Amino acid sequence: METKKTGWAFFTGIIFFISVVPGVYAQTFASYTETVPGTKIHFDMVAIKGGTATIGSPEKEPGRKNDEGPVHSVALDPFWIGKYEITWEQYELFVYPAIEKERNAKTTTVNKKQVIVDAVTSPTPPFTDMSFGMGKTGYPAVNMTQYAALAYCKWLTEKTGHFYRLPTEAEWEYACRAGSNQAYSFGNDKSQLTEYAWYSKNSNEKYQKVGTKRPNAWGLYDMHGNVAEWTLDQYFPDFYSRAESTKSNAWAQPKTLYPRVVKGGSWDDDAEALRCAARLPSKASWKQRDPQIPKSDWWNTDASFVGFRIVRPLKQPSTEEITRYFARQPQDL
Secondary structure (H helix, E strand, O other), X not given: OXXXXXXXXXXXXXXXXXXXXXXXXXXXXXXXXXXXXXXXXXXEEEEEOOEEEEEOOOOOOOOOXXXXXXXEXXXXXXXXXXXXXXXXXXXXXXXXXXXXXXXXXXXXXXXXXXXXXXXXXXXXXXXXXXXXXXXXXXXXXXXXXXXXXXXXXXHHHHHHOOOOEOOOHHHHXXXXXXXXXXXXXXXXXXXXXXXXXXXXXXXXXXXXXXXXXXXXXXXXXOOOOOOEEEEEEEOOOOHHHOHHHHOOOOOOOOOOOOOEEEEOOOOOOOHHHHXXXXXXXXXXXXXXXXXXXXXXOOEOOOOOOEEOOOEEEOOOOOHHHHHHHXXXXXXXX
């Protein structure tokens, strides 16, 4: 009989619990609901089996751009991904210290152990209502930088004891396709898009509540449209032609602040931008109207079309890998 071994790993102020029992991942891998300790805020995570992801679009796909090819395969490990985009009530728990009465759990319970958690720096308060009147409760959070989205993941990791991060571009596209190799998760007929997505044709020029359209085959909502979503990757227009794009769990590790990859299209986009393979590079102009000098690391005041959803890998990364995910590089300042 094997003896169960457990241990605590410490990194950048975050504590998480690691189980190293052989085969434990396969025994516990299922969709679940996570509640932020000390609050009533919760979110649903969908289990995505590992497999071979077909990334990119064929040359004859309508709306295709050159940065979407060539089509290639990437082996991906299993992971959980958010059933919905992160909403304002989930995000503002992190943004506003004034909500401390809702998130003031000084300890969190991980595997029945009480763990003291350290503080993670919260964003600077926004200069205006970052929803721009489009709605808060049940609506997707927007206008955050990729750095802010990653800081939220770091905070959530600390609060829950589970490692959360943004999805890689390959993970995102794999989850979006849900087994499809066509333009959209439901096929090639963009006339069906109104059943699955909020976009320029039906959004009334604003984002809508999450989960109000049909999900894809794997039960994920708003992968097409509503708000475009941050990934973990640097944007390279020629990345798919590079050897590293086909490596297992491929990730274009960021080297510069701009551009980073955004996927899925938004309420403000036409149908072609909502295709599974479509790629959008981030731009400095997304914070053009920010009155802060220097411009905020946290907010993109001109990107009310960008939000995010979270991922939790089944296989716990090493301490070094986690540090790299959350590290703030000089180019991010």
